[in-house]
Amino acid sequence: MGLFKRGQVWWMRFTFNGRQIRRPTETADKKLAERIHNKVMGQIAEGKWFEKQPGSDKTVRELLDKYVKEHSAHNKSQKTHERDQGLAKIINGYFGDYKLTALNPKDIADFKIKRRDEGRAPGTVNRELCLLSHAFNLAIKEWEWLDFNPVSRVSRERVNNQIERWLTFDEQEKLLAVSPLWLREIIIFALNTGWRRGEVLALTWDKVDLFKKTLTILEQKNKGKDTQPFNEQVLEVLKARYKIRSIVSNLVFFDSEGKEYDGRHVLKVFKRTVKLAKIADCRVHDLRHTFATRLVQAGVDLYKVQKLLRHKSPIMTQRYAHHYSESLRDGVDTLDRISTNLAQSKEKGLQQMP
Numbered sequence: 001m002g003l004f005k006r007g008q009v010w011w012m013r014f015t016f017n018g019r020q021i022r023r024p025t026e027t028a029d030k031k032l033a034e035r036i037h038n039k040v041m042g043q044i045a046e047g048k049w050f051e052k053q054p055g056s057d058k059t060v061r062e063l064l065d066k067y068v069k070e071h072s073a074h075n076k077s078q079k080t081h082e083r084d085q086g087l088a089k090i091i092n093g094y095f096g097d098y099k100l101t102a103l104n105p106k107d108i109a110d111f112k113i114k115r116r117d118e119g120r121a122p123g124t125v126n127r128e129l130c131l132l133s134h135a136f137n138l139a140i141k142e143w144e145w146l147d148f149n150p151v152s153r154v155s156r157e158r159v160n161n162q163i164e165r166w167l168t169f170d171e172q173e174k175l176l177a178v179s180p181l182w183l184r185e186i187i188i189f190a191l192n193t194g195w196r197r198g199e200v201l202a203l204t205w206d207k208v209d210l211f212k213k214t215l216t217i218l219e220q221k222n223k224g225k226d227t228q229p230f231n232e233q234v235l236e237v238l239k240a241r242y243k244i245r246s247i248v249s250n251l252v253f254f255d256s257e258g259k260e261y262d263g264r265h266v267l268k269v270f271k272r273t274v275k276l277a278k279i280a281d282c283r284v285h286d287l288r289h290t291f292a293t294r295l296v297q298a299g300v301d302l303y304k305v306q307k308l309l310r311h312k313s314p315i316m317t318q319r320y321a322h323h324y325s326e327s328l329r330d331g332v333d334t335l336d337r338i339s340t341n342l343a344q345s346k347e348k349g350l351q352q353m354p
Contacts, residue, residue: 003033012037016044022144024054053101055145060103060132061096064088066143067135079198079263087131100139100146105153108132112154122157129156164319165281166290167191174277182261183269185237186253187287192233194291194309197284201261204250208238217310226310296320 002013003025010025010033023040025033055063065088072084094111095103108129115125133151140146167175172191176184190200199217207216213235215228230238241252248258255261267284274282288309295305306317 003030003037012040014041014044053146055139055143056099056101058100058145059096060098060100061092063100063135063139063145064092064096064132067131067138071135071138079202083127084131087128091128091132100136103150105150108151108154112157116157122159125157126159129154164289164293165283165286166293167279167282167286171277171279171282172290175273175279175282178276179273180269182253183266183273185241186261186266187270188233189237189253190284190287191290192231193228194288196288197263197266201253201263201266203252205242205245205252206250208252210235210238210242228308228310292317292320 004011004013006024008028010027010030012021012023012025012033014021014037025036027033027036068081068084068088072081076084094114095107098107112125112129115128116122129151133149136146136149136151140149176187179187186200189195190197193200193215195203195217203215207218209215213230215230217226217228238252246254246258249260251258251260253261270284292305292309295308296302302314302317302321305320306314309317311317
């Protein structure tokens with residue numbers, strides 16, 4: 001018999017139109033489950049059974065609520081979970097009351113166009129689509145609500161990841177001059193470590209070694225662990241922060257209540273400060289670009305830059321290679337040295353001949 005138990009509920013397993021179907025009987029009573037199963041088998045034999053997916057009455061809001069509470073909250077970092085909550089809220093604003101089986105690729109494509117027309121960046125739109133798609137995939141593979149993901153039929157926005165913006169030293173001086181002290185320290189720290197915004201704001205004193213001048217970082221993306229040296233500018237910032245350590249947290253950078261700065265607030269103040277400094281097109285993430293670009297322009301080899309940026313693949317670091325073509329000159333100059341040495345060796349050999 002095609003019955004199996006999952007938790008307290010009996011499920012049916014049978015084949016329909018060449019596909020294996022699994023459906024809950026919605027009961028913990030085995031005898032009742034057997035009767036339901038037999039009834040379905042009879043309807044299939046008579047051609048009267050029509051497939052109704054378990055999630056056909058569920059809405060997009062219910063899908064995303066389950067995703068955020070049961071998946072995101074337990075499998076992602078706190079910051080990513082909070083981001084997912086924000087993305088889900090946006091999506092619910094468009095599709096929250098839609099039945100899952102009613103949402104189709106055209107609706108989602110229209111959503112993508114609307115978000116684009118509202119001025120949202122391609123990366124932002126793609127993150128919204130990815131979250132919705134992931135939720136549908138879980139509903140198919142794990143929750144067995146559905147058997148089709150409408151987001152899979154919609155193309156993603158094209159993202160230009162080659163945008164490169166770095167601060168000149170003159171722009172840096174202007175920016176620091178108008179920055180509030182707390183932001184100035186964060187900017188200096190980021191410019192001299194290449195750390196991402198979230199990494200800087202989450203830094204705690206147990207990850208800082210002032211004597212060895214090193215920082216320990218737990219990678220946000222791959223959960224790895226790295227140790228990175230820091231320079232004198234970072235040391236001065238850390239010394240200043242150490243003098244005013246919080247009594248309510250172990251954070252290096254903290255707000256007036258001793259808590260971690262809200263990332264969105266930091267972005268807002270940074271954007272306002274950039275405007276006040278009259279600097280064009282500068283984002284917080286460009287501080288990381290500035291760190292990398294300055295290293296390459298100073299002749300630091302790309303392998304070291306890769307390690308300092310904590311890129312797992314050298315391909316990510318290659319985008320900065322063109323900033324210092326002179327660093328490649330050593331390679332071709334080697335050929336001149338080889339030729340010169342060879343000629344000198346031959347000349348010396350001739351002179352030694354009797």
